[in-house]
Amino acid sequence: MAGTRLRRRDARTDYWPGFVDAMAALLLVIIFLLTIFVLAQFFLGQQLSGRDTVLNRLNAQISELTELLALERAGTRDLQDTIATLTANLGDAEAERERLAGLLAASSSRASETSGALAALESSLDDERRISQRALSQVELLNQQIAALRRQIGALEDALDASENRDRESQAKIADLGRRLNVALAQRVQELSRYRSDFFGRLREILSQRSDIRVVGDRFVFQSEVLFSSGADTINPEGEAELDKLAEAIKELAVQIPAEINWVLRVDGHTDAQPLSGTGRFRNNWELSAARAISVVRYLISQGVDPERLVAAGFGEYQPLESGDDPQALARNRRIELKLTER
Structure with a gap:
């Protein structure tokens, strides 16, 4: 009986060290996994922080582009408003021109009856006179320009005549030099012919x-x-x-x-x-x-x-x-x- 208790006690005592080793190994694995988790959290936080920075920069650029687009749209609306105003003014001006044209036609038909029409005609005559005066001034200016061009053409013709005279003189000098050269060449040929004759005569002798x-x-x-x-x-x-x-x-x-x-x-x-x-x-x-x-x-x-x-x-x-x-x-x-x- 005593031997049986001793054997059971010895059997219980043998399980404990293995249990302790298994717990220690499990603890080390848990610590290792926690360490990996912490490192993964750290790197993930770094990446998220960088992405947040890039995202903030992109958001800032989007905000700037949005503001520029809003300004552009505002400018476009202003231009459209201006165009609409100018179009309306042009319509009013054309209507006024047509009205004035009708009044002018009516005034022309009643020129002999109303002094107002006469005043309008005198005003028109003054305008025509001013236009004629401006036209005369422009004609005078054109006449002056034509005169200046004629003087320039005359100077060019004089220069051309002088150049042609110099060219004729040069051609005459060239022709004279050619004649002199031909004469010199002929003299050389004659001299060489004379020496050739003398040379051949001497050869005949010797x-x-x-x-x-x-x-x-x-x-x-x-x-x-x-x-x-x-x-x-x-x-x-x-x-x-x-x-x-x-x-x-x-x-x-x-x-x-x-x-x-x-x-x-x-x-x-x-x-x-x-x-x-x-x-x-x-x-x-x-x-x-x-x-x-x-x-x-x-x-x-x-x-x-x-x-x-x-x-x-x-x-x-x-x-x-x-x-x-x-x-x-x-x-x-x-x-x-x-x-x-x-x-």
Whole structure:
């Protein structure tokens, strides 16, 4: 019996600690929830406070807009009242005008009977006189303005006449300068022609009377065989001897021609129409003619001729002296031409 009571007491004593722990845990949960609730209330209060501030500001703006709208409506009503008043006044004025027009018509019909109508007519006449006077004043002002415009037009016409006179004088001066320039150019051409004739005469003297060196028009012509071998651009010894004489003549000419004449000696290379073989240095007659002209210019420069007075050009077979393909025509077309001309 005693053992049974002891076991029951021990069983009751075992429940209490668990109960205490459960209550403590429940208390902690409640405290945690209360804390979260307080924080949520705090943040919600902050948000509500901010929204109240924004709402108050919006209410204030709505109040200002409401006042402005009320003022605008009041102004609109005033304008409407003013328009109504003006409309009424206009109606009264038109009615008065019609009444006065009726009275004027009646007075006109009784002008010979009433002195009042005569006074009205005299008043109208005075008004017409005043209107006429104003019109005359305006006409006088317009006449003055027209006179001023005429003076300005006259001044412009005088200036235009003076400008035309100056233009005619300028045109005359330009024409005179053109005539002088043409005369000067003609004199230059004549001087250059004279020096060309002297130069060619000197060349005839120093280069003898060879049949393969001749004058054709305003050009001095070397047959290519005098200077070059067939298909080559290297000057042979015989050609160097002839070009030495030519260089001396050019240097003598350079001393004689005045410095104001800007002359050059153009060296033109020409070939016949026979195509070149594919084994040589040159692909076509263009290259051969240009290379020969350049070789002559280089040799003259090496003999002391001023390079500024020399020009090289190649024409290939496209400017023949003679047509045909016989040996004599082909030989005459293979040539080096010298032409004295202005730059």
